[in-house]
Amino acid sequence: MNELKMQTISDMEKNILKVSTELFLNQGYDKTTIRQIAEECGIGRGHLYYYFRKKEDILIHIFKQILNKIYDDVIESNDDKTEVLLSYAIIQCVYTYTLVLNEKLFRIYLQGSNIEIVRRAAQNILIDLCKKKAEDMNYDVKEKDICFSVTIGYAGECELLKRYYHGEEDFDIDSIVRSIISTRLLLLNIIDHKQVDEIVDKAMVEAKKFDYHDIIAKFHYFKF
Structure with a gap:
């Protein structure tokens, strides 16, 4: 494992990252909102903020x-x-x-x-x-x-x-x-x-x- 590897993350975090990647690629980072990411993941924004505080x-x-x-x-x-x-x-x-x-x-x-x-x-x-x-x-x-x-x-x-x-x-x-x-x-x-x-x-x-x-x-x- 190389030194850049991220720490082990949960299944929910993995899903958020995968969904976000698709949204960013398909419509751009600027046009993607936290609300969209949360909806695509099937969770509320408050739940998403537990894993990632900001879109950045x-x-x-x-x-x-x-x-x-x-x-x-x-x-x-x-x-x-x-x-x-x-x-x-x-x-x-x-x-x-x-x-x-x-x-x-x-x-x-x-x-x-x-x-x-x-x-x-x-x-x-x-x-x-x-x-x-x-x-x-x-x-x-x-x-x-x-x-x-x-x-x-x-x-x-x-x-x-x-x-x-x-x-x-x-x-x-x-x-x-x-x-x-x-x-x-x-x-x-x-x-x-x-x-x-x-x-x-x-x-x-x-x-x-x-x-x-x-x-x-x-x-x-x-x-x-």
């Missing part, structure tokens, strides 16, 4: 599950499981390509990126992942640099992907992915530009090997 909390759990799925797929497929920076880069590649290949999921991501609590939660998930892997592999990375890497990288990611989603010229996805990964790796301050370029090149190649249709298809059947 549900979205955070869903994003965490998406990252869990991608993390597991990357780790399982990566022959060199000792290279934390390459795994980190591949995860970012796969995550970004997965988002842009599904318009509904992409829309949820962009809507979530406009919510401060969701943005901060997403950053914290990535910070924890990076810190844990750095510790496991004895990388001497300062916590401040990890925070800068993730926070600045995430801000740039959101802005670039937003422009890509709206069809702005000169924003092709491969260039965006390369820029995001390069920025994050450089801000860790443990490798130079040449090493960063080598890792990014490898990550881009590995990311192309994934079956994104299979990954996306499984989003409707999350094992929460």
